[in-house]
Amino acid sequence: MEAATEIIQVQGLVKRYGDFTAVKGSRFQVHKGEIFGLLGPNGAGKTTTLEMLVGLRKPDEGTAAIDGYDITREMEKVKEVIGVQLQSTTLFELLKVEEILHLYASFYKRNIPIPQLIDDMLLTEKKNSRIKGLSGGQKQRLAIALALVHDPSVIFLDEPTTGLDPQARRTLWDIILKLKERGKTIVLTTHYMDEAHVLCDRIAIMDQGELIALDTPGELVKNLQSDSAVEFRFEGENPDMQLPEIEGVKQVGNQKDVHILYTDNLQTTLTDLIQKASEKQLKLADLQTRTATLEDVFIHMTGRRLREE
Amino acid sequence: MRAYWQLTLSQIRIFLRNRQVLFWTLAFPIFLMVMLGSFLGNGNGISITIGVVDQDQSEQAKSFADELKKNEAISLEKMSEEKEALRQLKKGDLQLVVVIPQGYGTQISAAPAEKPFQMPVYYNETNFAVSQVGLQLVTNAVDSISKEKVNYKPVVVTDAKGVEALNLRYIDFLVPGIVAMMIMSNNMNGVAGQIASWRERGILRRMQGTTLKASTFIAAQITARFLLNGLQALIVLGVAWAVFGIEVRGSWLTLITFVALGTLAFMAIGFIIAGIAKTPESAGPIAGFLSFPMLFLGGVFFPIKNMPEFLQPIVQILPIAHLSHALRETMNVGASFASLGMEAMILGGWLIGAFIAASYTFKWE
Numbered sequence: 001m002e003a004a005t006e007i008i009q010v011q012g013l014v015k016r017y018g019d020f021t022a023v024k025g026s027r028f029q030v031h032k033g034e035i036f037g038l039l040g041p042n043g044a045g046k047t048t049t050l051e052m053l054v055g056l057r058k059p060d061e062g063t064a065a066i067d068g069y070d071i072t073r074e075m076e077k078v079k080e081v082i083g084v085q086l087q088s089t090t091l092f093e094l095l096k097v098e099e100i101l102h103l104y105a106s107f108y109k110r111n112i113p114i115p116q117l118i119d120d121m122l123l124t125e126k127k128n129s130r131i132k133g134l135s136g137g138q139k140q141r142l143a144i145a146l147a148l149v150h151d152p153s154v155i156f157l158d159e160p161t162t163g164l165d166p167q168a169r170r171t172l173w174d175i176i177l178k179l180k181e182r183g184k185t186i187v188l189t190t191h192y193m194d195e196a197h198v199l200c201d202r203i204a205i206m207d208q209g210e211l212i213a214l215d216t217p218g219e220l221v222k223n224l225q226s227d228s229a230v231e232f233r234f235e236g237e238n239p240d241m242q243l244p245e246i247e248g249v250k251q252v253g254n255q256k257d258v259h260i261l262y263t264d265n266l267q268t269t270l271t272d273l274i275q276k277a278s279e280k281q282l283k284l285a286d287l288q289t290r291t292a293t294l295e296d297v298f299i300h301m302t303g304r305r306l307r308e309e
Numbered sequence: 310m311r312a313y314w315q316l317t318l319s320q321i322r323i324f325l326r327n328r329q330v331l332f333w334t335l336a337f338p339i340f341l342m343v344m345l346g347s348f349l350g351n352g353n354g355i356s357i358t359i360g361v362v363d364q365d366q367s368e369q370a371k372s373f374a375d376e377l378k379k380n381e382a383i384s385l386e387k388m389s390e391e392k393e394a395l396r397q398l399k400k401g402d403l404q405l406v407v408v409i410p411q412g413y414g415t416q417i418s419a420a421p422a423e424k425p426f427q428m429p430v431y432y433n434e435t436n437f438a439v440s441q442v443g444l445q446l447v448t449n450a451v452d453s454i455s456k457e458k459v460n461y462k463p464v465v466v467t468d469a470k471g472v473e474a475l476n477l478r479y480i481d482f483l484v485p486g487i488v489a490m491m492i493m494s495n496n497m498n499g500v501a502g503q504i505a506s507w508r509e510r511g512i513l514r515r516m517q518g519t520t521l522k523a524s525t526f527i528a529a530q531i532t533a534r535f536l537l538n539g540l541q542a543l544i545v546l547g548v549a550w551a552v553f554g555i556e557v558r559g560s561w562l563t564l565i566t567f568v569a570l571g572t573l574a575f576m577a578i579g580f581i582i583a584g585i586a587k588t589p590e591s592a593g594p595i596a597g598f599l600s601f602p603m604l605f606l607g608g609v610f611f612p613i614k615n616m617p618e619f620l621q622p623i624v625q626i627l628p629i630a631h632l633s634h635a636l637r638e639t640m641n642v643g644a645s646f647a648s649l650g651m652e653a654m655i656l657g658g659w660l661i662g663a664f665i666a667a668s669y670t671f672k673w674e
Contacts, residue, residue, distance in 0.1 A: 054518050055517075055518065056514065056517060056518060056674070076520060079518070079519060079520045080520055084515075084518040084519075086511065086514065086515055086518065089511055089512075089514075089515050090510035090511050090512055091512065091515070092319065092323055092512065094322065094323045094326040094327060095319055095322060095323065099319065099322065100319075102315060103315045103316065103319050104519065106311040106312040106314070106315035106316075107312050107516070107519040107520055107521040108519065108520055109520075130326075146515075
């Protein structure tokens with residue numbers, strides 16, 4: 001990666017709620033013009049981190065600078081250069097699309113032309129409709145439009161595609177990628193692997209308030225040093241079996257009673273696993289193999305899945 | 310400045326598009342006014358129906374009935390059967406029954422007897438207040454007949470003069486009260502409910518993410534509600550004028566000033582409730598907790614003078630009492646603004662105090 005200008009510098013942000021520490025001193029940089037993903041399960045501290053950056057929560061310790069402005073001291077300046085889409089935002093349902101855009105535009109000194117913005121967000125047909133009657137995807141695009149009315153250089157999107165159908169998600173991905181083409185810096189949170197993989201230039205993985213990894217999606221998967229994953233359970237009691245000793249296994253992951261073996265040589269590992277299990281008269285259940293993904297990176301690092309289903 | 314106008318405009322749009330709220334906030338006060346106004350409104354308060362059973366059928370008996378009829382509050386119903394009359398009295402259709410016994414005519418035309426003639430008057434003890442008034446009226450009629458008979462010349466007479474020198478009906482009392490009630494509930498309950506629900510739904514939170522200032526938001530809220538509630542008050546006054554012939558005796562400027570003061574004071578209290586209430590569900594009961602006592606103690610439906618002694622100090626500091634009093638004085642009596650300085654100051658005090666408290670309790674989320 002070429003030397004990029006850092007538009008956001010996060011310096012040890014801490015947020016506590018009573019005894020519970022939601023964010024434990026995050027420290028990272030976001031480069032100008034990239035899509036930066038905050039990835040993690042619910043409660044990892046992604047949203048709290050994002051909300052501290054946009055001024056909705058006061059950090060207990062640490063600070064951050066966005067486009068040169070300090071978030072603890074110059075929030076008013078920061079708000080002029082950032083656009084925000086919050087998780088599950090509700091808007092004034094009785095207003096029309098065009099009206100609410102004019103309303104939000106009036107909150108800022110600088111504006112972009114509203115008709116153009118409506119076209120870009122594919123809301124032309126709906127511009128005279130009340131917000132109440134919009135679909136989930138349309139509401140989300142409107143929420144992003146509202147984040148753009150003042151032509152910000154950094155855009156924060158908190159779980160922009162949660163709850164949308166696959167079609168609406170793809171439409172939104174296109175819009176986000178187009179924003180990047182126009183030179184916007186985008187920080188988004190998600191717990192969808194595929195979304196992070198498609199959209200993000202770099203990903204910060206958060207778990208229990210801590211930043212546990214930060215790299216490009218490709219590098220993160222590569223660091224697993226394995227292409228494939230073998231997933232299975234033992235039927236009955238967990239037996240005394242040395243999984244790392246199975247041929248070709250590079251790493252072992254656990255999630256409850258499900259075991260995951262990471263390997264570059266799928267065939268060897270699989271054969272050896274079945275053979276060793278047969279020798280000990282163990283029964284394998286739910287055996288499956290797949291290509292390693294970001295999900296595996298997460299399981300490997302935390303021992304848990306991103307989304308508990 | 311642009312944000313202020315846009316927010317005001319948006320609030321007005323939201324309000325006008327919310328047809329149901331619009332309808333019911335107007336329908337309720339008008340309904341209340343028409344109901345109470347037509348049931349209790351047009352008479353001088355109490356009207357009494359007296360059943361007369363004339364067993365004498367003489368000239369004198371007729372003139373006694375005529376004497377009773379002179380009083381506007383009394384309507385007479387001639388009955389032939391005493392039993393039937395008493396049955397209706399028990400039912401409550403009649404408030405009093407006067408029986409003129411046989412021999413009434415002959416006895417009072419004769420020379421004054423040693424013992425006065427006894428005229429039976431029946432009343433129902435379960436309807437005590439009205440019975441007492443009725444008995445008093447019958448006694449008056451009987452008195453005046455007695456006086457006439459003996460050529461009685463009074464030495465001293467009372468000369469009752471209403472200090473307001475006005476003919477006030479209950480509806481005249483009621484309409485300013487209802488306008489005051491409307492101002493209270495639309496503003497206090499309205500603001501509290503709306504702000505709390507916008508906060509719950511994250512609408513305010515989203516606006517906090519912009520460069521919008523809380524003061525601009527609050528100012529626009531106030532302006533929009535002020536225009537809308539002013540309009541509503543005028544509509545209610547218009548209906549009162551068209552249906553009941555209510556007039557505004559004082560200056561409209563004074564009236565509008567007090568509508569404005571009341572609107573702002575109750576809106577500020579609404580903002581405090583919105584700040585205290587953790588959920589929109591709790592905003593309703595908190596607003597109700599404040600508005601119900603005010604409805605009954607604040608002189609909306611009943612004059613404050615009728616309240617028990619121990620409640621008077623509480624009643625005297627309620628903002629609604631001063632608002633309804635000021636509106637009443639302006640509309641009924643035609644009081645000038647200068648003479649209502651006390652009311653203006655107390656409402657102003659509530660307004661300033663409540664806004665200071667509201668600015669400390671206001672939260673975006």
